[in-house]
Amino acid sequence: MQLKHAKILIVDDDQDVLTALRLLLKPFVAEITVEKQPGNLVSILASSRFDIVILDMNFNGLVNTGNEGIFWLKRIKEITPDTDVVLITAYGDIDLAIRSLKEGASDFIVKPWQNQKVIDSLRDLLQHRKSKEKPFKTGTDGSKIIGECQEIQEVFQKIHKVAPTDANILILGENGTGKDLVAKAIHENSNRKEKPFVKVDVGALTSTLFESELFGYKKGAFTDAREDRKGRFEAAQGGTLFLDEIGNISLNQQARLLTVLQNRQISPLGSNEVIPIDIRLICATNLDISELSNEAKFRKDLIYRINTVDIIMPPLRARGTDITLLTKYFLDLYSEKYDKGPFKLDPGFLHKLKNHGFPGNVRELQFVIERTVIMAEGSLLLENDLSFSSIESKAETGGIEDTRLETVEKNTILKVIDKNKGNISKSAKELGITRAALYRRLEKYDL
Known part of the structure; x- marks a missing residue:
């Protein structure tokens, strides 16, 4: 992207700084918005x-610890992760500025700044934006795994490590988390990517x-067998075979599958012919690994055979800013x-989204947004434009983590800070703790 097409927001409580940056950047960019009150950031970004957002690290003449800047940096990344x-x-x-880079900032400007250096830095950011994009392409249809949370980054790292190998992979996760996208990503980034990717819902x-x-x-193998037909193992020859819902197959089916995987060969029904197989096996299930470990339901020797490496897809409710x-x-x-x-997006729309448990995970979110787009009457999406399916609502659960004491404290802090539009002093007073104690909790919960 070129600087001349950029929209830039500058947030600083010093009018002189706002004026100086606006005059400096106006000839080079498409649009500039300035704001003195960081508390208005949520509604502006929605x-x-x-x-690009250019953000001061200290506000309101408070002690210049930079914590206000770090707090608003995180709020910006939560609302618009790609900004x-x-x-x-x-x-x-400078040390604090370096810390801000670890918290998600793209760069920092040191006062007093050099005008040309500021312009060059912004131009470089926009020119290199493509290299920073996070979506993980998983197939020729353009489908992607999208996310920036730590759990998804760990999934990306595992995909990069295991994809070039022929290791058998077991993908675990609730329905709708994107297990099939992980399987496709592994195939598309493997040495077998030019060969077939064959999916079977074995359950x-x-x-x-x-x-x-x-x-x-x-x-002639059975009544309706009017011609020879290749099985999925043979169809995937040289490529990847993805067995979805592997946790739902019977013990007899498990025994048959284990024999094939051990011998690396199959025999079609109605034939004594032995066909060698060369496939990369990926399996997926929505069962917990502890359920698979129950030998009354699943053979342990088969688990070891299909689970050289496991990849766990987190539920959407555990992915934080990825919802936005x-x-x-x-x-x-x-x-x-x-x-x-x-x-x-109106702030109320986003708030309602983030407070939904999404038992149907990413698949549910996708259908919710599609329905919202179809039914929307205006360009500003409000809370009332958002509706959730009654199919999922009865199954919705927040998980055991939602009732833990530290989670309750974390959510309370977030609600109070939002209520006070980011004013730390007011928030601390309302919570009945000192400002320093509130900062310690913000640090503890990585807020």
Whole structure:
């Protein structure tokens, strides 16, 4: 992206700084917005999209610890994870500025700044934006795993490590978390990517269909076998075979599968022919690993065979700011599909989204956003534009972690700070603790 097309927001309680930066950047960018009150950031970012936010590290004449800047940096990244944030700091706060980079800032400006250096830094940020994009392409259809939270980054790291190998992979996670996308990503980033990727929902196969679907059959093998047919193992030859819902197959089916994996060969139904197989096996299940360890339900020797490496897809409710990131991704997707929008998000809309448990995970969010785009009457999406399916609502659970004491404290702190528009002093007073104690808790919970 070029600087001349950029929209920039500058947030500083010093009018002189706002004026100086606005005059400096006005000839080079498409649009500049200035704001003195950081408490207005939430509503501004919900209604408008910016490429870069330039943010002061200290506000309101309080003790210059930079904590206000770090707090608002995190709020910006929560609301718009793909927005670059540049911090303004004094020369003596370089260590704090470096810490801000670890917290998600893209760069920092040291006062007094050099005008040309500021312009060059912003230009470089925009030119290198593509290299910073996080979505993980998983196939030729353009589908992606999207996320910035630590749990998803760990999934990305595992994919990069295991994809070039032929190790068998077991993907664990609730329904709707994107296990099939992980399987595709592993295949598309492997040495087998030019060969077939074959998916089978083995949990839906009866005993007879299990044999014929996976191993194929010869003409006359059974009543409706009117011609020879290759099984899924043979169809995936040289490529990747993805067995979804592996936790739902019977013990007899497990024994048959184990034999094939050990011998690396199959025999089609109605034939004594032995066909060597060369496939990379990926399996997935929504069962917990502890359930798979129950030998009354699943053979341990098969678990060891299919689970050289396991990858756990986290539920959406545990992915924090990824809800906002995914929401904007699906909004763009369905705005284009239905030729509507562009849409702006009211803070109430985002608040309602983040407080939903999403028992259906990313799949549920995708359908919710598609329905919202279809039914929306205006360009600003309000809380009332958002509705959740009654199919999922009865199953919704927040998980055991939602009732832990530290989680309750963390959520209370967030609500009070939001209520006071980020004013730490007021928030500390309302919580009945000192300002220093509140900062310690913000640090503890990485807020």
